[in-house]
Amino acid sequence: MSAQDALVVRADFDQVMVPNYAPAGFIPVRGKGSRVWDQQGREWVDLAGGIAVNSLGHAHPALVKALQEQSEKLWHVSNVFTNEPALQLAKKLINSTFAQRVFFCNSGAEANEAALKLARRVAFERFGGDKYEIISALDSFHGRTFFTVSVAGQPKYSDGFGPKPEGISHVPFNDLAALEAQISDKTCAVILEPVQGESGVLPANKAYIEAVRALCDKYNALLIFDEVQTGVGRTGKLYAHEHFSVTPDILTTAKGIGGGFPLAAMLTTDELAKHFAVGTHGTTFGGNPLACAVGNAVMDIINTPEVLKGVNERGTYLKEKLTELGTKYGIFTQVRGWGLLIGAVLSAEWQGRAREVLQAAEQQDLMILVAGPNVVRFAPSLVIDYADIDEAMQRLDKALAKLLN
Numbered sequence: 122m123s124a125q126d127a128l129v130v131r132a133d134f135d136q137v138m139v140p141n142y143a144p145a146g147f148i149p150v151r152g153k154g155s156r157v158w159d160q161q162g163r164e165w166v167d168l169a170g171g172i173a174v175n176s177l178g179h180a181h182p183a184l185v186k187a188l189q190e191q192s193e194k195l196w197h198v199s200n201v202f203t204n205e206p207a208l209q210l211a212k213k214l215i216n217s218t219f220a221q222r223v224f225f226c227n228s229g230a231e232a233n234e235a236a237l238k239l240a241r242r243v244a245f246e247r248f249g250g251d252k253y254e255i256i257s258a259l260d261s262f263h264g265r266t267f268f269t270v271s272v273a274g275q276p277k278y279s280d281g282f283g284p285k286p287e288g289i290s291h292v293p294f295n296d297l298a299a300l301e302a303q304i305s306d307k308t309c310a311v312i313l314e315p316v317q318g319e320s321g322v323l324p325a326n327k328a329y330i331e332a333v334r335a336l337c338d339k340y341n342a343l344l345i346f347d348e349v350q351t352g353v354g355r356t357g358k359l360y361a362h363e364h365f366s367v368t369p370d371i372l373t374t375a376k377g378i379g380g381g382f383p384l385a386a387m388l389t390t391d392e393l394a395k396h397f398a399v400g401t402h403g404t405t406f407g408g409n410p411l412a413c414a415v416g417n418a419v420m421d422i423i424n425t426p427e428v429l430k431g432v433n434e435r436g437t438y439l440k441e442k443l444t445e446l447g448t449k450y451g452i453f454t455q456v457r458g459w460g461l462l463i464g465a466v467l468s469a470e471w472q473g474r475a476r477e478v479l480q481a482a483e484q485q486d487l488m489i490l491v492a493g494p495n496v497v498r499f500a501p502s503l504v505i506d507y508a509d510i511d512e513a514m515q516r517l518d519k520a521l522a523k524l525l526n
């Protein structure tokens with residue numbers, strides 16, 4: 122550390138950072154499991170998980186080891202060369218999903234950008250220039266590049282940046298009739314989240330997803346599942362679409378797959394992958410050895426029956442506790458979601474006030490999330506100790522008691 126690095130405080134953020142975020146009033150400096158410490162040594166219980174990213178909590182020994190070992194071998198070679206961790210991780214993903222091909226990148230947006238570009242390319246090469254329309258769900262979230270944010274159905278994020286890419290339309294989620302009315306031979310892809318994460322932890326209906334698959338087949342449109350938030354064990358299955366009897370043509374995964382290291386991937390079939398011939402797409406850092414070494418360790422741990430079962434059990438337990446608290450204070454009408462992606466829906470009197478709950482929790486040294494204005498979201502470590510869940514619920518209990526007074 123240079124002398125200049127020594128003293129930074131939260132107030133510095135407002136001086137030196139682009140003001141597109143409004144971080145909490147403290148600076149985390151260290152984490153272990155589901156506990157985090159700030160600069161003052163104050164201890165937090167973490168049910169936010171870095172927004173469903175820290176799938177194995179903080180500083181998991183196996184992840185630390187993987188990163189340390191790889192850090193002494195090879196950091197980066199670019200895609201002018203391939204590397205061992207990337208090939209190993211690709212094989213793991215192929216062996217445990219529908220996919221036969223993997224494209225690595227660094228963020229959810231980048232994985233979706235690749236998926237959408239691939240869908241457009243496939244349609245262009247198979248059917249010609251008129252088949253380019255993309256359908257997504259209202260209130261969906263697919264990232265913040267201009268293409269992905271335009272595809273997602275939240276104008277508040279995509280308006281105000283000038284003309285948008287063409288051929289994108291939005292339909293209400295879980296509404297088959299709306300999709301039937303919109304889809305046509307011009308549709309090249311339908312993109313959906315199996316559980317809408319950012320806009321309220323809202324799961325798709327099984328019958329809807331099955332019918333969407335059939336509609337896509339009928340119109341030669343590709344089905345893309347954005348599993349950036351729901352993937353890698355988060356919902357108690359390796360990928361959330363395993364809850365349905367439907368496989369996508371393209372799947373995107375990010376967040377949890379790196380356990381906190383930036384890593385993402387687009388998965389697809391041989392048939393589709395071949396439309397991304399040499400030179401059609403790329404990214405410098407994609408498949409970086411450090412990221413993939415960590416990804417291998419994450420997959421080795423999470424993709425086991427014991428850990429996935431543990432996610433379901435912890436999810437059930439956490440939901441029960443949240444339901445109890447919700448009833449005690451009359452603040453939640455419903456606690457929904459799968460595995461450890463959980464949303465507590467605010468009651469009528471609390472509409473629009475999810476952020477107040479988050480701030481009250483923060484005052485009790487508890488990290489949680491919101492998913493839109495009306496849902497409090499929880500996305501803890503998939504291997505969180507039950508004692509940490511209990512401690513978190515005690516802190517939330519205090520937070521709610523204070524908030525309601």
Ligand SMILES: *Cc1c(COP(=O)(O)O)cnc(C)c1O
Pocket residue numbers: 227228229230231233262263264265314318319347348349350375376
């Ligand atoms: C977080 C998220 C993204 C964007 O991922 P980034 O890594 O922030 O680019 C895309 N889709 C879904 C469903 C997400 O939850």
